Every structure is written in structure tokens, then in C-alpha cells.
Amino acid sequence: MSHLFSALADAIAQQSKESLTTNRGRSLLSYCASPFATMCMLTAMILNRIVIFASSRRIKTLPRISRVLLRLVAIYALIQGSYGLFVSMKMYSSSSFIPSYFDFDRNTFKTKQFLGLYYSSTYFERHSTVNGAQYLFEGPSTVVFRPFYLSLCLSQILETFIGVTSGNKPCMETSLTLFEYSLAFQEAQGYNLRPSVELLVVALIALANQLSLHILDLFDSLKYRLIPSTVIGLYTLAFCFHLVIQGRIFYVPFSIMMGYLPHMISFAIICLSGFVYLLAGIVRGSFKDLTITMVFDNLSSINVTLSDDFYTALLTVGSFVVNASGKQSYVLEAPSVKLPRENYLEMRERLPICGYGINVSTYPGMIQGTYDIDSENGKAWVVTRRLKGLKRLATEFIGAIRGNVLEKTPAGVGEVQPETTENSVETQITDLNALSNDEIEEKYLELLLKKQIGDTDTSPDYQPSDVVDVDIIDKDDIGEEEINTNALGELMNADEFQSIIKPSSAQQLLENRILAYHMENYDKPVTQLTRSYFANYYDEEMKLMDLIREKRLGKVVATNCSADGECDVGANANATDTDTDALGTCVICHENSRQIILWPCKCLAICESCRVSLFVRKFDKCVCCRSEVKSYSKIYVP
Known part of the structure; x- marks a missing residue:
């Protein structure tokens, strides 16, 4: 901690030496009148017009020659605009990694420009005394960020134009926006002020991100954007953590710090969670039973593809890791439900076949009736019971007489014949x-089963006979007939x-x-x-x-x-009907079979892959009945 505070004090002292008499707050207030604000505003207006007036009703890819020319123009603009950055960076290092083309020449450097913007019309100067001798150190000032920022704006304009005219979504840099870069570059501006190494590295990282987009599209490889973006993003995060450890994070403009802070926090949480996961798997001796292992079995549910950039994937995974412990709806597994091999x-x-499976009918109504009679006999008076019995006997007697009278009434007497209509269906009687x-x-x-037979039947009644029919077989023909040994084939x-x-x-x-x-x-x-x-x-x-x-x-x-x-x-x-396909398809993807039962609503509606997707997206309600989900069970097919 003491090392961090001492580094903070040194940074404040160094900034006080290299800054102007006006403080940073005044520099931020002057942002509105700066060329960075002007370029940022004009770029926003141009991008808005491109989205509206360059869009097409149909998705149609630009001709390859047009796309290649536009990408080459963007790459050329980025390289030319970053010339001052490489010259400034080489003055901090004596290695031969940077070509001699970027050597600083005091006489010619101030005359070089990019689209009307000089790389550095004035030089940074510092006088130093070594062994009593006076030395003058000169180099490019922070003005080198102006042509570089212009090249970033042109690159973004060309990227948006290519994406909109092709009917695709433009590839935007999600680490820092043009507005944040303009704030950072304006904050570092000052007469006779040397650009810091930290800000130069941030600018070169932005250059690498833009160049990777254009180079990938030249070879039709934007679908693999995540690979180079991950390399650049990991280097950026490592650089930011290095600044924090060394205590030089305050040498970076405030907008840059706030822009990378969410990514640093997400990356730190992911690393910590991964360490805990590895430790738990090593201690248990197996990773199969861990809850998060199911996510690795269904990586498509995280919704991260190779066409995404590193920071989008980082925030997606970080959001999942942070919110994984918030809701346990689709992650808390209950005991599995076994699906029997046999159907009903x-x-x-x-x-x-089994004696235990023979159903023995019970008559609870008899027991209930006995209980009612006993309770009634115990509570009612004797006279009341006699009156009720007499009433029941009279009712049954009248009903019996009425039934006998109705049965002896000739057919058709007192009956109301229904009116026949054209739509009535006549019963078809079959005459045997x-x-x-x-x-x-x-x-x-x-x-x-289906036909109705007429009342008249002239066929004789069936009379079973006591005489057994015997076929008389000639003994002479026994040897001539072939004996059929297959008795079942005769039937x-x-x-x-x-x-x-x-x-x-x-x-x-x-x-x-x-x-x-x-x-x-x-x-x-x-x-x-x-x-x-x-x-x-x-x-x-x-x-x-x-x-x-x-x-x-x-x-x-x-x-x-x-x-x-x-x-x-x-x-x-x-084929067995107990296969999981017989349960129906998932209501979300309509591809996989239903495998998950949600509790307590008991809805069988989703598959395992979609359950992980719902868990990653923080769902806590059932997709069918919208009730709260407490846990789930998998269907086990033996």
C-alpha cells in the first residue's frame, strides 16, 4: 500500500512539472472548442447520414473490387495518420524494432502533414545539465494525436459505409468510442508537452483494432474476428493491470481509465471464478459433478461466436459469472425423473400376468352407507325412522306400479313423434x-359392431349337435398323402x-x-x-x-x-415409444426433445441446451406458465 501511495505522489509531481499553468479541469472545459470535438461531431453527423441514405432494401454484398478499394483506402489512412505516433514512440526506445523510416528529423518533421494537419508544428523541448554541460532534448509534441484521430474517424466512416451498403451491421470497436478518444487526446494537449508512453500505447492499440477489421475483411474472414481481437484485448488488459501495479495508471487520461475499468473488473472476476472452479475440481477429483460444467457442455448457450469482438464476449461471460449466483432457478437440479421403458x-x-397386479374392487360407498345408517339410527327417534322407512317403501311401490303400467302400454300410444327434416339421417338396417x-x-x-340388423330372420336357429363329424379315410390312400408335420401351418x-x-x-x-x-x-x-x-x-x-x-x-x-x-x-x-422424441420437441428451439421438468409448476417443455441458455440469460420464470421456477429435474431414459 505504501508503494502505491508513493507512486501516486510521484505521478502527481511529474504531472505538475509537465502540465501547463492551467489545470486539467480547464483543459477539459476547452474541449468544446478543440479540433477533436469538431472532428468527433462531424464524424457523428456523417455516420448518421450514411445509415439513412446509404442503406439498401435488400441485403446484397458489395462487389469485391469496391470493397477491396475502400478497405485499402482505410488502411492507408490509418498508417499515414499514425506516422507521428511511431516517431514519438521510437524516441522512448533505442531498439531497432521500429524501422528507421520513423526516425525523428528536426528539420523535416514539422513540415510533414496528413490531410492538412501537421504532425507537430512545434517541438517538445527540455533543457538538462549533465556534468556542467547544457543539453537540449527535442521531440514531437502531443499534436501528433490530431492527424491520428482524423485517421480513426475516416476509418470508422469507411467501415460504416461498407457495412450499410452491404446490408450488414458495421463492426464497431467496443473498447473505447471516438468520443472517449477525443476526450483523452484533448486532455493530453498542451504547448511544448511531450506525449506520454502510456497514451501512445493506448493509441497504438486503437490502431491495431482498426487495422485488424480492415485486413480481415480483405480476406473475407470477419467471421473469425474474435481470434485477433482476443490477442489485442488480452494485451490491453495486461497493460492496464501493469499500470495499476506500477502505480502509473494516473498517467493515463481519465476517460481512458473509466473506459477500460468495466473490462478490467469483468476479467478479474472471470479469472477468480475460474480459479475457484479449478480448485473445486481438483479437490473433488472430478469436474463432472460441478454445476458450471454443464455450461462447457453447451457453449453455444453463452451466445458468444467467433464473429464477436473480444470485449463483447468478455462482458457477456462476465455478466454470466457475476449473475450466476443471483438466481438458482434453472441451475438447482432436483432428483432425476425416470421414464419407464414400458408405456401405459x-x-x-x-x-x-402378475398376481399382484389383479385389481380387487372395493366399495367405499357400502362402508359409507353403513356408517350413515349407524349414525342415523343412533341419533334419530324411533318414530322418525319408521316414518322415513314408510315413505321410502311407498315411493318404491308407486315407482314399481308406474313402471309396469308403462311397459304394458301399446307402442305409439302417448308418444310424440319427432318431426322429420330434410337433414335427418335415416338409420340403415341391413337385411341378412x-x-x-x-x-x-x-x-x-x-x-x-356397427350395422343394425332387421328383426326378420328366416335362417334356422343354431342347434348344437351331439354327433361328432368323422372323416372316413380310405386306408389305401394313407400312404399316398404327404404328412404335414407343421401343425401350426394348417391353422x-x-x-x-x-x-x-x-x-x-x-x-x-x-x-x-x-x-x-x-x-x-x-x-x-x-x-x-x-x-x-x-x-x-x-x-x-x-x-x-x-x-x-x-x-x-x-x-x-x-x-x-x-x-x-x-x-x-x-x-x-x-421401435419403442418411450424414446424421448415421443415427449415432443422443445418449445424454444423446436429441434431437441423435451428433457427438463420444472418445479413446482411441473412443466415438461424445454431441452437441456435451452435450460442452460435460460440460466445464462438470468430467467427465473417458466417459459410456459410464467410461474417462478425453484428447481428442475432431468428425465432419465433407462
């Missing part, structure tokens, strides 16, 4: 006498057997119901199947189950139909 239909078919045996066999299921073929085991149509479902009826009633005295018997057997629950099976079979057939209309029903014979 398969489990229901398996119940009769008009159908042949082949037609009856073909339409057997339809006659059994049905492979397709018919498959229709029994796994029906694939509504017709086969009904046939299986009829077969099941025969199998369940084979030991009863009356084994023939009639419409009334089957109607009593085929209850509402069976109809519902068959409807569900029919719909599911239709869905399977539809998914296996090709574009030319050919369908393969057996293609999905081994």
Missing part, C-alpha cells in the same frame, strides 16, 4: 337374408400369427378382441358369439384402449411413409 398400454397388458355367405363372412366385423400362416401377436391395424385389433372373447368363454355352456354378448363384453374401457392403440398405430405408419407414398409398417416394429 404395455404395463396394463402385463398386469394380469339378402347377403350371401361370402358377403357375411367378409363383413363379419362390420355387422357385429394360420406367419402373417396371420404376427397379426395376433402384434396387430398393425384397427381391423386386426377387433379380430383380437373377438378371439379373446372366445378364449375367455370357451368353457361356458353358450360359446357362440352374438351381438348382445359381445356388446356386453366390449365395454367402454376396451373401446378406449383400442382407440389409443389405433391412433398410435396410425402415427407409426405415418412416420414410416416415404416421399413417394410407399409406407413400411414393419420398419418401426422394434
Whole structure:
């Protein structure tokens, strides 16, 4: 801490020596009348006009020759405008890294200019005494920032023009704006004042950012902008932290400090969070169970792409790290929900196999009625109970008489016939006498379930015979006939057997119901199947189950139909409906299957990738019902 305060005192003393008699506050007040403010205002006006009058209704890329020429003009303007910066920087260093082209020549440097702006019309002068000898040190002054700032403005104008005319968004530098650069350069202005190394480095960083944009677009590589921007950005942050450690941060203009401060804080928090994450993984011996590991498995959810610049990505990741602990809605994982392999239909078919699955009907109404009677008998008077019993007996007697009278009333007496309209649908009655045996066999299921049969039936009644039919076989023909060893083949073929085991149509479902009826009633005295018997057997629950099976079979057939209309029903014979695709697609991306159940609203609506995206974007409400989310559970498919 003492080192920091001593460095602060030295910086104040050094600034007091190199500054003008007027303080910095007065220099900031003179900003409005400075050439930097004028160039900044004109640039803003030009950019506004370009966005309005150079825009196109259609997205159409500029011809390559036009784009290359504009980019080369911007690169040339940046290099020429930064000539004074390299000359000033070389005077601080004796290394040969900077070419001799940028050597300072006292006689010719003041005559050089860029678009009418001299690099330095006056020189910085400092007199020093060494061993009694007087020495004069000269060099460029802070005026070198004026042509450089003009080149920055021209570069931004050309970048905006290329982006707008191409129908794309212009690539802006998100570290510092032109306004902040103008404030910083104006703050450093002063007669006979030497530019500081810190401000020269900041200016060269801005030059590198602008050159990288134009060079990348020359090779159609703006989609990889994040790579060079990251290199420049990391160097910038390292330089800023170096200034803080050395105590020379106050040598940088105030606008520069405030511009880089959010990036420095975000970078520091990210580094600290990364250190804690690595330490936790090393201590646990595994990174898989850590909460933030899911973010690395879904990096696309962070919404950072290679086309972004470094500072945009830094603020995005920093915002996620800072707000990660604020809301635990989409990050607190509850126990997983296991999705069974079997669906409801398969489990229901398996119940009769297991003795524990046989449902025993209970009648709570009987128990409740007994309780009511007991409580009523205990509380009511004897006379009251007798009166209520007499009333109930009289009511039942009157109802019985009324029912007998109505049953003996001739048909049509006292009945009001409904008026027939043109739109009324007449009931179609099928006459069995008009159908042949082949037609009856073909339409057997339809006659059994859907059609109404007339009252007149001339066919004889079925009379079971006690005589067993015996086929008389000639002994001489026994040796001539081939013995069929496949007994099952005499009854049905492979397709018919498959229709029994796994029906694939509504017709086969009904046939299986009829077969099941025969199998369940084979030991009863009356084994023939009639419409009334089957109607009593085929209850509402069976109809519902068959409807569900029919719909599911239709869905399977539809998914296996090709574009030319050919369908393969057996293609999905081994497919399980318990796959997560059967749960539906995510309501956000409409691509992945639903995998996440939100609590306590119990909404199954999103996938794992979208859950991470919602967590990164600080969502705390359900995307379906808008209720507050406390935790989530993943669906586990065994």
C-alpha cells in the first residue's frame, strides 16, 4: 500500500512539472472548442447520414473490387495518420524494432502533414545539465494525436459505409468510442508537452483494432474476428493491470481509465471464478459433478461466436459469472425423473400376468352407507325412522306400479313423434337374408359392431349337435398323402400369427378382441358369439384402449411413409415409444426433445441446451406458465 501511495505522489509531481499553468479541469472545459470535438461531431453527423441514405432494401454484398478499394483506402489512412505516433514512440526506445523510416528529423518533421494537419508544428523541448554541460532534448509534441484521430474517424466512416451498403451491421470497436478518444487526446494537449508512453500505447492499440477489421475483411474472414481481437484485448488488459501495479495508471487520461475499468473488473472476476472452479475440481477429483460444467457442455448457450469482438464476449461471460449466483432457478437440479421403458398400454397388458397386479374392487360407498345408517339410527327417534322407512317403501311401490303400467302400454300410444327434416339421417338396417355367405363372412366385423340388423330372420336357429363329424379315410390312400408335420401351418400362416401377436391395424385389433372373447368363454355352456354378448363384453374401457392403440398405430405408419407414398409398417416394429422424441420437441428451439421438468409448476417443455441458455440469460420464470421456477429435474431414459 505504501508503494502505491508513493507512486501516486510521484505521478502527481511529474504531472505538475509537465502540465501547463492551467489545470486539467480547464483543459477539459476547452474541449468544446478543440479540433477533436469538431472532428468527433462531424464524424457523428456523417455516420448518421450514411445509415439513412446509404442503406439498401435488400441485403446484397458489395462487389469485391469496391470493397477491396475502400478497405485499402482505410488502411492507408490509418498508417499515414499514425506516422507521428511511431516517431514519438521510437524516441522512448533505442531498439531497432521500429524501422528507421520513423526516425525523428528536426528539420523535416514539422513540415510533414496528413490531410492538412501537421504532425507537430512545434517541438517538445527540455533543457538538462549533465556534468556542467547544457543539453537540449527535442521531440514531437502531443499534436501528433490530431492527424491520428482524423485517421480513426475516416476509418470508422469507411467501415460504416461498407457495412450499410452491404446490408450488414458495421463492426464497431467496443473498447473505447471516438468520443472517449477525443476526450483523452484533448486532455493530453498542451504547448511544448511531450506525449506520454502510456497514451501512445493506448493509441497504438486503437490502431491495431482498426487495422485488424480492415485486413480481415480483405480476406473475407470477419467471421473469425474474435481470434485477433482476443490477442489485442488480452494485451490491453495486461497493460492496464501493469499500470495499476506500477502505480502509473494516473498517467493515463481519465476517460481512458473509466473506459477500460468495466473490462478490467469483468476479467478479474472471470479469472477468480475460474480459479475457484479449478480448485473445486481438483479437490473433488472430478469436474463432472460441478454445476458450471454443464455450461462447457453447451457453449453455444453463452451466445458468444467467433464473429464477436473480444470485449463483447468478455462482458457477456462476465455478466454470466457475476449473475450466476443471483438466481438458482434453472441451475438447482432436483432428483432425476425416470421414464419407464414400458408405456401405459404395455404395463396394463402385463398386469394380469402378475398376481399382484389383479385389481380387487372395493366399495367405499357400502362402508359409507353403513356408517350413515349407524349414525342415523343412533341419533334419530324411533318414530322418525319408521316414518322415513314408510315413505321410502311407498315411493318404491308407486315407482314399481308406474313402471309396469308403462311397459304394458301399446307402442305409439302417448308418444310424440319427432318431426322429420330434410337433414335427418335415416338409420340403415341391413337385411341378412339378402347377403350371401361370402358377403357375411367378409363383413363379419362390420355387422357385429356397427350395422343394425332387421328383426326378420328366416335362417334356422343354431342347434348344437351331439354327433361328432368323422372323416372316413380310405386306408389305401394313407400312404399316398404327404404328412404335414407343421401343425401350426394348417391353422394360420406367419402373417396371420404376427397379426395376433402384434396387430398393425384397427381391423386386426377387433379380430383380437373377438378371439379373446372366445378364449375367455370357451368353457361356458353358450360359446357362440352374438351381438348382445359381445356388446356386453366390449365395454367402454376396451373401446378406449383400442382407440389409443389405433391412433398410435396410425402415427407409426405415418412416420414410416416415404416421399413417394410407399409406407413400411414393419420398419418401426422394434421401435419403442418411450424414446424421448415421443415427449415432443422443445418449445424454444423446436429441434431437441423435451428433457427438463420444472418445479413446482411441473412443466415438461424445454431441452437441456435451452435450460442452460435460460440460466445464462438470468430467467427465473417458466417459459410456459410464467410461474417462478425453484428447481428442475432431468428425465432419465433407462
